[in-house]
Amino acid sequence: MRESPAYDPQNIFAKILRGELPCFKVYEDDRALAFLDIMPRCPGHTLVIPKAPARNILDIAPDDLAYVATIAQKIAKAGKDAFAADGVTVQQFNESAGGQVVFHLHIHVIPRHEGVAMKPAASVKEDMAVLAQHADRLKAALAR
Structure with missing residues (x-):
């Protein structure tokens, strides 16, 4: 079995964790952080x-x-509620051959609506005002 490369502390998510890059944070505690993808496949x-x-x-x-x-x-659960979604897609990729692009473990949580296709991955950068509204909706749903 091939060894995976070592963790790179300069990856974009490590920089977000250190506060070196901004994000639209929806949840944080001492062990995890959840934030919006700036190129969302769905709201x-x-x-x-x-x-x-x-x-x-x-x-x-x-x-x-x-x-x-x-x-x-x-x-x-919060995303399904906040976006009146019919379902949720959860994805997690590992290593380049598995589709991973950023090499810090991350789980994609994507609210879905029946009959609405997801945008292609990393295809359209969302308007920052829209992301701020979406973050507020998710935070409100988490607070319920």
Whole structure:
């Protein structure tokens, strides 16, 4: 079995965690952060990441993975409510061959509507005012 490359602390999500780059935060605690994807495939597309440095599912500690999954579930429920969605797509990719682009473990949580296709990945950068509104909707749903 091939060894995965080491975690790179200069990845974009590590920089977001350190406050070096902005994000539309919807949830944060001492172990996880959830924020909007700036190129959402559907309204409310949120990324859930661990605060622990983990490249992907292949190197994350099992308890950190379980915790991030718990937060992803919380975000999925809030997203379904906030966007009156019919369902939720949850995706997680590992290594380049598996579709991973940013090498910090992240779970995509995407509210979905029946008959509405997702935009292609990383195709359209959303208007910042729209993202701010979506973040507010998700935070309100999380507070219920």
